[in-house]
Amino acid sequence: MEKNRIYLLTSILVMLALLSLTPPIAAQEESIESLTESVDGLGTALTFVWLLLCGGLVFLMHAGFSLVEAGFTRAKNTANILMKNLMTICLGVLIYWLVGWAIMYGENVGGIFGFSQFCLSGADNSTWNAWFFQMVFAATGATIVSGAMAERTNFKAYLVFTGLLVAIIYPVYGHWVWSGADFALLTGDGSWVVQICGASFHDFAGSGVVHSIGGYAALAGVIILGPRLGKFKNGKPQVIPGHNITFGFLGVLLLWLGWLGFNGGSTLDGSDAFMNLAVANTFLAAAAGAVAAMILTWMKTGKPDPSLTANGVLAGLVAITAPCGSVENWAAIVIGIIAGAIVYAGVMFNEAVLKVDDPVGAIAVHGYCGTWGLLAVGIFSVGMGNGILDGAVYAAGAPGLLYGGVNQFMVQVVGALAAIIWAFVAGLIVFKLIDIVIGLRVSEREELEGLDITEHGIRAYPEYITE
Amino acid sequence: MEKNRIYLLTSILVMLALLSLTPPIAAQEESIESLTESVDGLGTALTFVWLLLCGGLVFLMHAGFSLVEAGFTRAKNTANILMKNLMTICLGVLIYWLVGWAIMYGENVGGIFGFSQFCLSGADNSTWNAWFFQMVFAATGATIVSGAMAERTNFKAYLVFTGLLVAIIYPVYGHWVWSGADFALLTGDGSWVVQICGASFHDFAGSGVVHSIGGYAALAGVIILGPRLGKFKNGKPQVIPGHNITFGFLGVLLLWLGWLGFNGGSTLDGSDAFMNLAVANTFLAAAAGAVAAMILTWMKTGKPDPSLTANGVLAGLVAITAPCGSVENWAAIVIGIIAGAIVYAGVMFNEAVLKVDDPVGAIAVHGYCGTWGLLAVGIFSVGMGNGILDGAVYAAGAPGLLYGGVNQFMVQVVGALAAIIWAFVAGLIVFKLIDIVIGLRVSEREELEGLDITEHGIRAYPEYITE
Amino acid sequence: MEKNRIYLLTSILVMLALLSLTPPIAAQEESIESLTESVDGLGTALTFVWLLLCGGLVFLMHAGFSLVEAGFTRAKNTANILMKNLMTICLGVLIYWLVGWAIMYGENVGGIFGFSQFCLSGADNSTWNAWFFQMVFAATGATIVSGAMAERTNFKAYLVFTGLLVAIIYPVYGHWVWSGADFALLTGDGSWVVQICGASFHDFAGSGVVHSIGGYAALAGVIILGPRLGKFKNGKPQVIPGHNITFGFLGVLLLWLGWLGFNGGSTLDGSDAFMNLAVANTFLAAAAGAVAAMILTWMKTGKPDPSLTANGVLAGLVAITAPCGSVENWAAIVIGIIAGAIVYAGVMFNEAVLKVDDPVGAIAVHGYCGTWGLLAVGIFSVGMGNGILDGAVYAAGAPGLLYGGVNQFMVQVVGALAAIIWAFVAGLIVFKLIDIVIGLRVSEREELEGLDITEHGIRAYPEYITE
Amino acid sequence: MAEMRKIEAIIRPMKFEEVKSALTDAGFVSMTVMEVRGRGQQKGLVQQWRGREYCVDLLPKTRIEVVVSERDVDKVVEVIQNTAATGSIGDGKIFVIPVERTIRIRTGEEDGEAI
Amino acid sequence: MAEMRKIEAIIRPMKFEEVKSALTDAGFVSMTVMEVRGRGQQKGLVQQWRGREYCVDLLPKTRIEVVVSERDVDKVVEVIQNTAATGSIGDGKIFVIPVERTIRIRTGEEDGEAI
Amino acid sequence: MAEMRKIEAIIRPMKFEEVKSALTDAGFVSMTVMEVRGRGQQKGLVQQWRGREYCVDLLPKTRIEVVVSERDVDKVVEVIQNTAATGSIGDGKIFVIPVERTIRIRTGEEDGEAI
Ligand SMILES: Nc1ncnc2c1ncn2[C@@H]1O[C@H](COP(=O)(O)OP(=O)(O)O)[C@@H](O)[C@H]1O
Ligand SMILES: Nc1ncnc2c1ncn2[C@@H]1O[C@H](COP(=O)(O)OP(=O)(O)O)[C@@H](O)[C@H]1O
Numbered sequence A, B, C: 001m002e003k004n005r006i007y008l009l010t011s012i013l014v015m016l017a018l019l020s021l022t023p024p025i026a027a028q029e030e031s032i033e034s035l036t037e038s039v040d041g042l043g044t045a046l047t048f049v050w051l052l053l054c055g056g057l058v059f060l061m062h063a064g065f066s067l068v069e070a071g072f073t074r075a076k077n078t079a080n081i082l083m084k085n086l087m088t089i090c091l092g093v094l095i096y097w098l099v100g101w102a103i104m105y106g107e108n109v110g111g112i113f114g115f116s117q118f119c120l121s122g123a124d125n126s127t128w129n130a131w132f133f134q135m136v137f138a139a140t141g142a143t144i145v146s147g148a149m150a151e152r153t154n155f156k157a158y159l160v161f162t163g164l165l166v167a168i169i170y171p172v173y174g175h176w177v178w179s180g181a182d183f184a185l186l187t188g189d190g191s192w193v194v195q196i197c198g199a200s201f202h203d204f205a206g207s208g209v210v211h212s213i214g215g216y217a218a219l220a221g222v223i224i225l226g227p228r229l230g231k232f233k234n235g236k237p238q239v240i241p242g243h244n245i246t247f248g249f250l251g252v253l254l255l256w257l258g259w260l261g262f263n264g265g266s267t268l269d270g271s272d273a274f275m276n277l278a279v280a281n282t283f284l285a286a287a288a289g290a291v292a293a294m295i296l297t298w299m300k301t302g303k304p305d306p307s308l309t310a311n312g313v314l315a316g317l318v319a320i321t322a323p324c325g326s327v328e329n330w331a332a333i334v335i336g337i338i339a340g341a342i343v344y345a346g347v348m349f350n351e352a353v354l355k356v357d358d359p360v361g362a363i364a365v366h367g368y369c370g371t372w373g374l375l376a377v378g379i380f381s382v383g384m385g386n387g388i389l390d391g392a393v394y395a396a397g398a399p400g401l402l403y404g405g406v407n408q409f410m411v412q413v414v415g416a417l418a419a420i421i422w423a424f425v426a427g428l429i430v431f432k433l434i435d436i437v438i439g440l441r442v443s444e445r446e447e448l449e450g451l452d453i454t455e456h457g458i459r460a461y462p463e464y465i466t467e
Numbered sequence D, E, F: 001m002a003e004m005r006k007i008e009a010i011i012r013p014m015k016f017e018e019v020k021s022a023l024t025d026a027g028f029v030s031m032t033v034m035e036v037r038g039r040g041q042q043k044g045l046v047q048q049w050r051g052r053e054y055c056v057d058l059l060p061k062t063r064i065e066v067v068v069s070e071r072d073v074d075k076v077v078e079v080i081q082n083t084a085a086t087g088s089i090g091d092g093k094i095f096v097i098p099v100e101r102t103i104r105i106r107t108g109e110e111d112g113e114a115i
């Protein structure tokens, strides 16, 4: 009995000891759970903070575009350009809220576009965060067009076009690439394009989605619009200098800074360490583009040309936008150099061969260099998981040509062509329609007088005496 | 004995096993504790980072204000305006450190103001962080006044006023709203206002604290100061165009970007997900304000007016500052549209009826739209915990009129009136005193010559030939 | 038997119970480990985000410098100044990637410089992050020089100098201070300088590394270059007003904002709470510097001088750059006030005594105030671990003179002198060599005509009629 | 054919609006205006730059040109002189210059009809 | 010694390029040009600022000065009149003013040789 | 009553300071100055924009007007010519134009006394 009692007692004690262990273990379980939640929450919070701030930097690009476009055109059209740029972002905000997001990120319809969440219905903080970051991108696409069509476009016509670009042209292509839908035309696992090419199209931050779309829609626009009066004399391109180089350069620097948000934020994850690679490559390509463009103009005319050098920065930035998270530093520099050459050649080609008039070089910068950036992914990508991309979760999936892969290049060609065709054809149709209904171009008299007076009744610099 | 031995042995083994479990559990306890600390630390660090960066964006608003005020006035007063704006932030930093913070966030005295922590005595990193974010707001309030009083105010007089605004006028009202003191006049649980109204005044990021205060102090200022020479001819308002629209528009875009920090940061918590709602609403309202103002001017004069459209952006931003974290997206758009209309009507009203001269529209933008923003909280607020505000911790407590609540609206009316009365009366007194002691206005000759030459001995653009 | 069975059963149950506890404990172990990893990862991610954004703000300083330098010089040299500033950052990016980083942070060679990691070989995301933040600093050093040498320097010569500064002059001194190498001349534990002085040189964010180096290299430059034509008449300094004060002031505000990243980011750790002290002190010193400079000019000429007041902001910022994380708020204000006085006196001294021509005051701002900032560390530092620096991990180690310490002051004097001598001598040699090989200065005719036309074939403002 | 004269008046910019109104009231609507800088007996203006004072001796002036028939010269001169004068140094000068022919570009009308 | 005349033409800025080409083609390369503001029979331009309309009565014009020998005056006037006229109000005026002497600064040549 | 002349000199902007000093030293302080653009025998300036070269044929010039008595004309012309000439094309021209009357706005003094 004694023993039994002892035995029982001991057993009970042991049981109690065990039980006494259980609550701390359970409590720990709980604190671990709540900690995990906190940590997850912090991760989300960091992403929120990061994307809001990156979105802010991308928003700053609208100031950059305004300044570049105003600075590189004549003083008599400055207020008009500023109004166009301001309205681009204003309409962009509203229309991307109303329609654009729904078409881009709504429920997939036939692999071609989304169609739900109009007016962000059902949004929560994650949605607002994502919408905000995407919205500043959407508006950027439209702004590109305003530069190419500067100094001669009817204000109302431009507004209508901007609305349609943000509502339809931009988000449809965006859906193909960034919606994450299973059947998304260029990136979905279930898409025939992806299956045929054997790789998914990769456009990290939008060399295609934003810049190609903007650039080739602009090309369609300037073709229908025609050149500014006096731009061509007997078919030979003439020079129409911009009125304020300081504005232009300030604009370029603001754009460059904005690109930190544009490319850095495009991991869409505040904890994705590869934002650093993306940013480093972005700055290398921008610098390389500028130096290349400067040297080219130096060799051609004997003097380093400021406005083309500034364009060289943008060329490098546009080109590296797609590949910045997938390539090595040296490749970023090469991509930038080639972009610098493309922008120079592109500007010359547009004027001398196509005979189109693009006052700020938007088509060469955003269109041609955008295409180049998409192809560069297929050439220089290391391949996700390889080398420097060990541990990466958002980069071009397959290696590029230089690393022995072909599939990625194939799909990049397809995606690049899709952007060109879609933007150009949709642009042609929309601009033609607008031309018929509203009239795309101001009258000759209005153009000579300047759009500031005729469209807005003001002069941008009423006190300065100008030529 | 055998059994006993076995029994004992087993018991000991079990005990040992139990003991061997205890240390890992204790160790885990410790690591969990240190983890919890790390996580808390990270949360704090994220808030620090977020508020420093948001504070930086708010600081950028000083560049925005400088440009808007300079651009929308004449070239002969540009250097003076820039100096005033620069000194506003410089004095703001120093005086808000010296006095302002103490009055705003110091120990409550009779529910009316704070009074401790002068010179930030006893500050640690949390205080510095909070001070920094609040300081950039304080200086903003003063800058608003400089715009309304541009082109005719004595420089020294303006400096004295700025000092007093940052030391007293701003922080006293700020104490009522943001101090968190139990007896804080408009928000403290123990305040009779809150008890009578049955709700606590909500001014998320300062439609009242910053903008109303600045706007109505400006109104007092321009009344005492009188209009610029030539602004009224036989009582009819004349036009005095600004000298550089590009500066004005760049300024507006920088202000808009700054508002991302202004409203986004005002959750004061880097992990509060509702920063996303705040930012989304901010951008929607700004865009809506601009579009509304543009359409109104278009309808009135036949041409979309750039400078009023730019004011429309600011109108939307000021109005959404209070409600941005408490209303749905559609409401933000409505608030913005109405703000756009208010700024247009307000500018006309000020000139045609009040006969006051406010070169940049600061009173309409910050005063009237600030009041509108405060009221809008009482109309459109969803109510904390309801609908989209499920889980929110910093929003208007009670639902607005549209959601069946009356109390929130009542307290908003009271708070809005308090801001008007306090800022206007304090402004009148201070400006009158300054006028008597220093002289508020420059001489007629100085005004004609331009303040740049007479106050600073320079010309802002000495090489340009101007009218 | 019964009992035995029961006993056995119980024992087994107990054992099982114990075993059943082990897996949750092991699982918890694992989740704690993975949590720890997540938390560490988040900490790193926060640092990444913080440094990328701070780096972005520092990058914005290039826009600031461009505007200040353009605004405070004549319109005929504007495009040239803008090109120089743009190329500074472009070359800075490329050369700091190619060489600069390797010399600054590569494997230490004899305590004097680093030598490995050329082209960032072997870089991972941490390296890219660090490189990015350091790179924007490096380019800043070069930009300082461009301001002092404005309006008369051969473009090609300037480019070559910039390359050499970023490749060698800047990173060598940087290695002495920031490399963390054991034998780093001014800060390494094993360095004889540190051992003799009994304290490690502290230059938080670069009053020495960035500003002194830039400032004294600029001094060497302007001595070899000579003053602008017309700057001195019979040895008496003449006035050459800048063409656009608005650009200058916008530039100063952008620089100020950039300094938030410059000083705030220099903890190099997103979780170091002392970033708040650094930022608060930065803003206090900037404001104090401006107010001091304004009052001084007001007393001297009877009118508050805008461009020197703007310089006062920068003076305060440069001076607080080294001590901002080591001193109390009141000390920051004192440091700023003295910096404001130094910049005024320095500008006068340079013109009247040294007879050197520095159009934007870069030598006084960055050189003299940089030195002042380094010394201020040795005077006002609280000492790491003392008072407000309780818990700080990155501040001046020993207390300053005011707190009874002498060693820190000694080593600061040595470090400050080292910066002066190294930058000035290296600058003299490099500029002399460039002068011999390329020719440092443009011809008299080119200078009169303006560098925009002669170096770049354009006019920055072709439509404005200028004097 | 009326004899024509060009009246060139160099006045203070801040007096321009007043002179313009006065000329309009007196029936002389047509004019051509340009911004010039001038120096006369007026001491220059002391300005400052970066803490250093200097004297700008060419001050901004507004130059008005009115072409009228010989018989209107006195009236125009009088109107300008009356409104532009402040009595302090720097008020400016009026020069009267003979004009041989005047042609209205729109119509080709000459002289008297062209004004 | 040829008699010299200064032809001052005030034209629409947007017509300037055309007038310049025409003068060049007619052999009159030399000219001096300045930006002025002018008012004639032309009603001013209605502009707006902050939602309020107002009339700017001085409109930007371009002023061309060509100094030629007396015998070339007619030709120059004709060329300018032909190219600058649009037929609507605001086309501008041409004034012909006697020049007593003309000196080429570079060489010191006078009058006829100086043009 | 002294006969008055207006001397209009169009010179290189970069020579302006020198000419101004020389005129001052020679006792001719009064002058009116404006920025103009001009074209003479001087070939235009080749500039570039976005990689494309073009020729700007109207170059910035500074135009000085000095009204003096007939007897001072030679002195003024000489001073200007001596200081403004560089010997290369583009140095500019001096035109001498008769002035019928000169009025000092401040006092109403005429002619000789008005200078
Ligand atoms: N002799 C002159 N030739 C050309 N311009 C003159 C002459 N005298 C005066 N002016 C112009 O008239 C302006 C005012 O002349 P000023 O002599 O200062 O005034 P006041 O007549 O009151 O003495 C000068 O700035 C200059 O533009
Ligand atoms: N009498 C005048 N004196 C000086 N300038 C004149 C005179 N008449 C016309 N002008 C100049 O010519 C310009 C055009 O003249 P305006 O009378 O409007 O044209 P139109 O000859 O077609 O009626 C005016 O803006 C003004 O600069």
Ligand SMILES: Nc1ncnc2c1ncn2[C@@H]1O[C@H](COP(=O)(O)OP(=O)(O)O)[C@@H](O)[C@H]1O
Pocket: E030, E031, E032, E033, E065, E066, E067, E068, E104, E105, E106, E115, F010, F037, F038, F039, F040, F041, F042, F059, F061, F088, F089, F090, F091, F092, F093
């Ligand atoms: N006939 C003229 N009419 C008006 N302005 C002239 C005339 N000839 C020369 N000019 C002015 O003089 C400037 C210099 O003349 P230019 O002929 O190039 O110099 P140069 O006398 O050395 O040959 C021109 O830019 C123009 O402003």
